[in-house]
Amino acid sequence: MTSSEASPSFRLAYVPGVTPTKWVRIWNERLPDIPLNLIAVPAAEAFELLRGGGADAGFVRLPVDRTDLAAIPLYTETTVVVVPKDHLVTAVDEVAAEDLADEIVLHPLDETLDWGHRPGRPANERPATTADAIELVAAGVGLLVVPQSLARLHHRKDLTYRPLTDAPASRVALSWLQEETTDLVEDFIGIVRGRTVNSTRGRSQAPAPAQPKAKRPEAGGARRKPAAGKAGGKPAGKSPRSGSGGAKSARRGKPRRRS
Structure with missing residues (x-):
């Protein structure tokens, strides 16, 4: 297998005192097919390791020379x-x-x-x-x-x-070589920043397109519109028995002659 065909991996450096366990666990859950290799490095050597390509990113202590290195401050220590x-x-x-x-x-x-x-x-x-x-x-x-x-x-x-109340504090940051901001670096930045797996930043998967909502049927089924002149489906006006109102349904026959 040539180097170009080798499986990708992510190399993460960290200085003494930093515990990357939480971020490594999330990486392994989201990207189980890409190994994350941890590299312990003395604080004074961390920046040269990043510049020399010995790690893709690293947890370092500020300050960072931002001429060629990018950095995201994470927290300040007591x-x-x-x-x-x-x-x-x-x-x-x-x-x-x-x-x-x-x-x-x-x-x-x-x-x-x-x-x-x-x-x-x-x-x-x-x-x-x-x-x-x-x-x-x-x-x-x-x-x-x-x-x-x-x-x-x-x-x-x-x-x-x-x-010690009035002493300078140490700040921890994630740093990487600016010109080497790869897809895997973007993935790790998303994890450190707390982005969800469906975030639109970086290489995260885009959310599925919204499905059109089905038309909600009326309660109790469709109702027919009442015919003109009727209320509630009953004929308007008085009943034929009242002697007035609607037309009679049949004519009366002639009376019989008496013999």
């Missing part, structure tokens, strides 16, 4: 600070950045938040990855600020997290 379970931060429901002023806050090289001014005191070295930073938090080296999905992804029994 930012949290990850701490040991016995840390003082656990005594409150949420934390402000100024509350971390005296803490060592780790900033890994694969950080996904766009900081204007990072909170806390910097560590001597930046961890290579978020996973490495989580290990350092567990060792009591410092704290870590990440999107909530990453805190869940790297969950440990000895760690917990609290929302």
Whole structure:
């Protein structure tokens, strides 16, 4: 079988913290004959993967360079600070950045938040990855600020997290190469946007033409129009027995002669 004859498939990339399960399930229900292949990719490498043709579309974190990439923002994540379970931060429901002023806050090289001014005191070295930073938090080296999905992804029994109120937020988007907006990409966009299977957008099936409505019969069947001069189907005027009114139906015979 040549490459041109190979069965089509859809390659979907996703960065750490994104869970594409819901959209994959809908794809498999609507397009069961076209396999969807998932590709896990580090956030920093996602855009180059799309540009290089390694995936048809991907769930990425904003911002996106829209010079050559298209993007549909999907949702904004809560930012949290990850701490040991016995840390003082656990005594409150949420934390402000100024509350971390005296803490060592780790900033890994694969950080996904766009900081204007990072909170806390910097560590001597930046961890290579978020996973490495989580290990350092567990060792009591410092704290870590990440999107909530990453805190869940790297969950440990000895760690917990609290929302950080005045931190930048991470936004997740669906992105793809603009010049490669294929039919399959349009199909997946429809799924992400929540379009129904009969939507007129993309390649979705058009609704069946409306059938002409049958003429509704009158209740009780058709009724004959009463003849002129009659009401309710009875002759108008008085009965022949009244001595006046309609013409008599027959003439009387001659009286017999007496013998």
